[in-house]
Amino acid sequence: MKPVDFFEELKGNTYPGRGIVLGRSADGRHAVAGYFIMGRSVNSRNRVFEAEGDALRTRAFDPAKLVDPSLVIYFPVRVYGRQLIVTNGDQTDTIDAFLKQGGTFEDALRTRTFEPDPPIYTPRISGLVQMETGQYQLSILKSTPDHPEAVQRQFFEYEPVSGLGHFIHTYLGDGDPVPSFAGEPTPVTLEGDIDTFTQKTWEALNEDNKVSLFVRYVDLTTGETETRIVNKNQ
Numbered sequence: 604m605k606p607v608d609f610f611e612e613l614k615g616n617t618y619p620g621r622g623i624v625l626g627r628s629a630d631g632r633h634a635v636a637g638y639f640i641m642g643r644s645v646n647s648r649n650r651v652f653e654a655e656g657d658a659l660r661t662r663a664f665d666p667a668k669l670v671d672p673s674l675v676i677y678f679p680v681r682v683y684g685r686q687l688i689v690t691n692g693d694q695t696d697t698i699d700a701f702l703k704q705g706g707t708f709e710d711a712l713r714t715r716t717f718e719p720d721p722p723i724y725t726p727r728i729s730g731l732v733q734m735e736t737g738q739y740q741l742s743i744l745k746s747t748p749d750h751p752e753a754v755q756r757q758f759f760e761y762e763p764v765s766g767l768g769h770f771i772h773t774y775l776g777d778g779d780p781v782p783s784f785a786g787e788p789t790p791v792t793l794e795g796d797i798d799t800f801t802q803k804t805w806e807a808l809n810e811d812n813k814v815s816l817f818v819r820y821v822d823l824t825t826g827e828t829e830t831r832i833v834n835k836n837q
Contacts, residue, residue: 606767609791613807618643618781619772621691623730625739625761626768626793634737634821635768635793636730637804638679638689641812646670651834652815657682659817664836674718674725680817685826687819690729691773692718694744698729708740709758716754717746723780724751728771734821734828737763741771741788759788768793796820801831 609624624637640661642648649668650661659680663669669676677693683702688695694715701711708731718725724746732739740760747753761769769788774781795803797820805816816833 604787604790606790606792609768609770609793610803610807612770612789612791613804616772616776617809618774618777618812620725620774620781621728622770622772623689623691623728623741624768624770624791624793625689625730625732625741626791627737627763627765628796628820629766629792629794631765632822632824633797634687634732634734634739634763634823635800635818636680636687636689636732636821637800637816637818638691639804639808639816640679640691640814641808642814643812646675648814649836650675650814651836652679652817652832654830654832657828659832661815664834674720680819685734687732687734687821688730689732690727692727694727694729698731708742712742712744712756712758715744717744721751724783726773726783728773728784730771732821734826735823737821737823739763739769741769743771743784745783766793767791797829797831801833805833 621640651664653662660678678695681688681699688698698711726743726745729742742758768791770791771788801818818831820829
């Protein structure tokens with residue numbers, strides 16, 4: 604599949620849900636990782652991203668409005684050694700624990716399944732970046748059509764290419780119930796430095812549904828990282 608413009612891809616979808624994009628910057632110098640969350644319910648929209656060391660957590664913007672924290676409060680990002688973990692749920696901690704025990708990304712996710720939120724059965728999407736080489740992996744754990752109790756675990760592994768990323772998200776678009784993502788991660792073009800990329804990504808997300816955005820650039824030569832966080836709720 605030919606790469607598509609990442610920002611146009613976002614603009615064309617009012618509700619991709621939660622999304623992960625991984626790849627390499629156009630100048631070839633940086634590994635790029637982005638994660639965003641969107642929401643339609645009060646509980647989903649009542650969140651902000653908050654840095655905790657080199658990790659990232661979600662937090663209730665207004666604790667009084669928090670209904671059920673189980674699927675909305677978690678660590679989307681953790682770092683183990685020179686490996687960056689990015690996910691849309693508490694499987695971040697599962698991957699982190701397996702890596703610390705000498706296990707793999709795949710080993711960890713074979714112990715997990717999609718989210719327990721029928722009738723949606725939201726997929727669990729996950730990514731892992733090797734911060735020394737820029738190589739990256741993506742995964743989706745999703746329900747089987749017509750057999751929602753059965754999980755499909757799909758894994759994808761990529762050699763980095765300058766200016767190229769891969770984008771995976773939880774939903775194909777809006778609906779009732781929202782349809783789960785289908786197919787392989789979408790190849791997308793990556794443009795600009797971290798500030799340009801962050802601004803254009805945030806502007807491309809649907810104004811009504813966007814909640815928070817995280818972007819990290821990792822210098823593949825020095826190992827230095829830069830992070831940007833944008834929250835609709837300030």
